[in-house]
Amino acid sequence: MGTNEAVERTDAQLIEASLTNPDAFTALFERHAGPVHRYIVKRAGPRDAEDLVGETFATAFRSRRTYDLSYPNARPWLFGIATNHARHHWRAEGRRLRRACAIASAVESCGDPTEETLSKVFFQGQSERIAQALGQLDDVYLDVFLLVVGSGFSYEEVSIALGIPVGTVRSRLSRARSRLRELLGDPRQYVDEESPVDQASISTEGSP
Amino acid sequence: MSIELEFVQYYVNGEDAPASELLIARRILDKAIASEIGLDDRGDALVRASRKHGGRYSRFARRPVGVAAAAAACAVLVLQVLPTSKTATSIAAAAQISQLADSVRPLPALQAGQWSTYQMQGALSADVSMVGETPTPDAQASIPIASEVWSNSTNATCASQQFGTASFASPVNAQAWHAIGLLDTPAHQPVTGCAGGVEASDGAESDLTAIDVSHLTHDPATLAEQLQGGTTGISTIDHDAMGDPANVAGFVRLTVLLVGPISGGWPGFGQEMLRTMALLPGVVSLGPTTSHSGKTGIGFSTGQQVTLNPQTGAVTSKWSGPTVVLDAQTGALLEARNFDIPVLQTAAQHFVGSLSAPVYTEGVSYGITTEWIDPVAPPSVIGQSALPSWANTFHIIEAVAKATTTDPQVSTVVNPFLVGNGDSAATYDNVPTTYDITIVGTAADGDAVVAALTASGLFTSVTVMM
Numbered sequence: 001m002g003t004n005e006a007v008e009r010t011d012a013q014l015i016e017a018s019l020t021n022p023d024a025f026t027a028l029f030e031r032h033a034g035p036v037h038r039y040i041v042k043r044a045g046p047r048d049a050e051d052l053v054g055e056t057f058a059t060a061f062r063s064r065r066t067y068d069l070s071y072p073n074a075r076p077w078l079f080g081i082a083t084n085h086a087r088h089h090w091r092a093e094g095r096r097l098r099r100a101c102a103i104a105s106a107v108e109s110c111g112d113p114t115e116e117t118l119s120k121v122f123f124q125g126q127s128e129r130i131a132q133a134l135g136q137l138d139d140v141y142l143d144v145f146l147l148v149v150g151s152g153f154s155y156e157e158v159s160i161a162l163g164i165p166v167g168t169v170r171s172r173l174s175r176a177r178s179r180l181r182e183l184l185g186d187p188r189q190y191v192d193e194e195s196p197v198d199q200a201s202i203s204t205e206g207s208p
Numbered sequence: 209m210s211i212e213l214e215f216v217q218y219y220v221n222g223e224d225a226p227a228s229e230l231l232i233a234r235r236i237l238d239k240a241i242a243s244e245i246g247l248d249d250r251g252d253a254l255v256r257a258s259r260k261h262g263g264r265y266s267r268f269a270r271r272p273v274g275v276a277a278a279a280a281a282c283a284v285l286v287l288q289v290l291p292t293s294k295t296a297t298s299i300a301a302a303a304q305i306s307q308l309a310d311s312v313r314p315l316p317a318l319q320a321g322q323w324s325t326y327q328m329q330g331a332l333s334a335d336v337s338m339v340g341e342t343p344t345p346d347a348q349a350s351i352p353i354a355s356e357v358w359s360n361s362t363n364a365t366c367a368s369q370q371f372g373t374a375s376f377a378s379p380v381n382a383q384a385w386h387a388i389g390l391l392d393t394p395a396h397q398p399v400t401g402c403a404g405g406v407e408a409s410d411g412a413e414s415d416l417t418a419i420d421v422s423h424l425t426h427d428p429a430t431l432a433e434q435l436q437g438g439t440t441g442i443s444t445i446d447h448d449a450m451g452d453p454a455n456v457a458g459f460v461r462l463t464v465l466l467v468g469p470i471s472g473g474w475p476g477f478g479q480e481m482l483r484t485m486a487l488l489p490g491v492v493s494l495g496p497t498t499s500h501s502g503k504t505g506i507g508f509s510t511g512q513q514v515t516l517n518p519q520t521g522a523v524t525s526k527w528s529g530p531t532v533v534l535d536a537q538t539g540a541l542l543e544a545r546n547f548d549i550p551v552l553q554t555a556a557q558h559f560v561g562s563l564s565a566p567v568y569t570e571g572v573s574y575g576i577t578t579e580w581i582d583p584v585a586p587p588s589v590i591g592q593s594a595l596p597s598w599a600n601t602f603h604i605i606e607a608v609a610k611a612t613t614t615d616p617q618v619s620t621v622v623n624p625f626l627v628g629n630g631d632s633a634a635t636y637d638n639v640p641t642t643y644d645i646t647i648v649g650t651a652a653d654g655d656a657v658v659a660a661l662t663a664s665g666l667f668t669s670v671t672v673m674m
Binding site for chain 2: 062
């Protein structure tokens with residue numbers, strides 16, 4: 001199968017083709033691996049990102065028979081799997097640290113290292129203020145927020161990706177935005193630092 | 209657009225990595241595809257291609273650093289290349305190995321309440337090549353290790369693992385090691401703990417677990433194929449040595465099984481491993497070889513590469529493949545060298561100074577190679593009362609959920625018991641979901657969890673594993 005031919009096919013057609021010709025699935029990788037990688041790097045860090053991307057596509061491949069072929073775009077499905085793998089990543093990190101803490105019983109910094117705590121530590125350890133603010137969000141809000149704002153998903157796509165109703169997507173996004181506004185405060189404090197926001201955009205749009 | 213949305217878009221902004229550069233990810237997918245269609249060498253073709261085109265395959269590749277170095281050096285002048293995947297194991301080596309297989313003593317069969325115990329000592333080579341986006345080629349150290357593992361008939365395992373003080377080849381290495389937030393002497397040693405069920409069978413996530421071999425084929429010919437293709441079904445084994453030629457990967461994976469620690473073994477396990485080794489291509493006999501513990505046996509390896517400077521003729525690099533030394537009388541493993549042990553890949557975390565250290569917050573690319581590891585003595589069987597006292601504070605309970613049970617429901621029941629003294633893991637991908645809950649405390653604490661799980665009505669069975 002040539003590349004051009006693959007480009008012309010929808011994701012659903014590629015998945016359907018892969019049922020009889022498994023190699024057809026690699027075109028899906030070529031199409032979506034880059035954005036999935038960027039999402040995972042931001043959600044779970046760069047350390048295991050490539051492994052997680054690989055596991056995301058391997059999981060998708062193994063479960064492709066359950067894919068609803070009436071959806072031509074597989075992006076929400078893939079990002080949903082990626083989100084689950086990112087959560088599993090923190091869960092595994094949590095297990096490691098919990099064991100170390102419980103056994104060593106002397107690592108004060110460990111506290112109660114649940115996967116959500118570690119997720120927060122990851123974000124708060126980054127130099128960007130926005131990442132630190134994101135680290136204050138609960139993971140259920142963070143996932144929705146990163147998919148909508150970071151990856152440009154529609155509410156319907158997030159609904160498919162995370163398996164939650166559209167109304168829940170809206171409410172979680174709304175809560176995430178409110179919380180971020182509280183955390184970020186006056187956006188002008190970031191101007192001339194790491195933010196792309198300039199004075200003009202602040203004066204014309206500001207914070208709603 | 210509101211300001212917080214613009215900030216977040218800035219945070220996640222950036223160019224996507226081209227799919228063609230995500231070689232590790234692609235290989236994982238390729239292995240999934242190959243597993244379905246029954247091919248086992250496409251991954252090697254991919255990796256060879258990536259090396260040819262200078263891809264960044266080494267990032268997070270859990271394999272001996274020396275393999276990559278040797279592969280790069282091949283482009284200069286390889287003086288000597290011993291067996292490859294296209295080369296059959298010599299008849300002499302295969303005969304030697306088969307003869308040794310006949311002498312291997314059977315593993316002790318475990319009864320209820322009995323534990324198999326096994327001690328090892330050795331040295332690891334740790335090489336942190338990159339922190340975040342910053343290369344750290346000098347951050348290298350050698351780390352001594354000593355461990356003891358106990359496993360019972362339910363495949364619950366307990367382990368005590370002691371990492372020693374890192375040593376450095378030069379002050380430059382020490383400085384680079386410290387600069388990224390790593391310690392010379394790891395904190396809180398030895399690390400001890402027990403695991404069962406899901407965690408015990410998923411050694412990739414812990415350095416305190418044994419490899420569950422209970423589902424491994426007993427047919428050496430089939431196993432030899434599976435080891436080379438990474439299709440044994442044991443993820444820690446199949447993911448090891450990814451990127452190496454099939455024959456080298458097969459030998460490394462077999463070595464990991466020989467070294468252990470394993471759980472779920474059967475009496476003929478050792479014999480079958482050596483019969484499998486005799487079937488792997490490219491294995492050579494090194495003749496009499498002495499271990500670091502001073503015992504002499506017969507060495508077997510997948511070969512060596514020596515690279516010369518074309519101008520001066522000087523040796524610029526020498527790579528020895530993974531090697532095992534077997535006792536000439538009993539076939540017992542005396543030493544294994546130059547290979548990865550998956551369960552030791554997490555060794556680096558013990559040297560992280562704090563959670564704010566660059567190695568933790570920015571992510572690292574690293575390789576941990578076992579320079580050598582020697583079993584201190586063959587596995588032996590002990591009773592429950594001979595376990596170390598700390599092991600008796602662990603209580604592992606396996607609970608199989610009903611089809612209608614949800615994860616949040618289980619969390620509501622289990623989480624109150626886990627705060628500060630427990631852990632849980634689940635086979636989320638399977639139906640029915642099986643939860644393995646580990647509680648550290650008194651026997652009464654363990655009993656309380658069993659009672660709560662049973663009373664919840666969420667499970668079809670609740671079983672105490674240790």
